[in-house]
Amino acid sequence: MPVPVASVKDQLPAAAPKSWPKPMSAEGYSPSNPGAFHVVFAPSADGSESFSSKLVADRAFAPGERLALLDNKSLAPVKAYSSVQFGNGPHDHLELNSDLLFMNHSCDPSAEMYLYAGAPERWEVLAGPRGLAEGQDITFFYPSTEWDMAQGFDCSCGAKVSTQQHTCLGRVYGAAHLTLEELEARGLVNEHIRAAKAEQAAAARAKGAANAVKTNGVANGVANGVH
Numbered sequence: 001m002p003v004p005v006a007s008v009k010d011q012l013p014a015a016a017p018k019s020w021p022k023p024m025s026a027e028g029y030s031p032s033n034p035g036a037f038h039v040v041f042a043p044s045a046d047g048s049e050s051f052s053s054k055l056v057a058d059r060a061f062a063p064g065e066r067l068a069l070l071d072n073k074s075l076a077p078v079k080a081y082s083s084v085q086f087g088n089g090p091h092d093h094l095e096l097n098s099d100l101l102f103m104n105h106s107c108d109p110s111a112e113m114y115l116y117a118g119a120p121e122r123w124e125v126l127a128g129p130r131g132l133a134e135g136q137d138i139t140f141f142y143p144s145t146e147w148d149m150a151q152g153f154d155c156s157c158g159a160k161v162s163t164q165q166h167t168c169l170g171r172v173y174g175a176a177h178l179t180l181e182e183l184e185a186r187g188l189v190n191e192h193i194r195a196a197k198a199e200q201a202a203a204a205r206a207k208g209a210a211n212a213v214k215t216n217g218v219a220n221g222v223a224n225g226v227h
């Protein structure tokens with residue numbers, strides 16, 4: 001059971017404040033955050049938008065500089081590939097309703113999504129500690145928001161060059177399947193993830209203690225039987 005963190009879902013609108021039809025191709029595309037970033041479309045063979053589309057920076061950003069506020073978010077009707085988890089309740093997922101949807105995962109991300117507990121009006125995406133160059137891919141570490149992804153995916157970010165602790169995880173399932181150290185090595189760990197991680201560790205300790213009692217009990221029983 002995840003730790004109950006004060007949910008802010010009641011503060012999120014049910015629909016995007018501004019209509020945002022997801023762009024499917026470069027044709028007729030109008031960036032949601034002009035001057036900050038834009039989508040580079042990579043159509044698949046059948047012409048539909050594919051997962052290899054990406055978000056790139058329109059200009060350089062200093063370390064920690066804001067790329068965007070999540071100012072067009074809405075409460076997600078269901079957890080989906082497109083939604084972002086902001087708490088540990090069953091319905092604590094949002095839809096970005098902006099080009100930020102095209103931010104891909106990286107195990108060595110260039111940006112971070114800050115979902116401050118209890119303050120949805122401040123939720124934002126900031127440039128990572130290395131900043132961003134113009135034209136650079138904007139990525140974030142999905143387990144910094146996602147606890148347990150229904151369908152994990154094989155990551156092909158290939159991260160391993162910049163620093164040793166940022167090696168590619170290979171398969172990404174969410175924070176539930178990583179150690180706190182693995183999460184922290186990749187930068188931001190949002191508060192709801194940290195809380196769920198603490199709860200998971202406490203549950204593991206309780207289980208370990210219960211098993212130890214059981215094992216000791218059996219051992220004593222055997223010992224008593226011998227004597």
Ligand SMILES: [Zn+2]
Binds near residue numbers: 108158169170
């Ligand atoms: Zn990776």
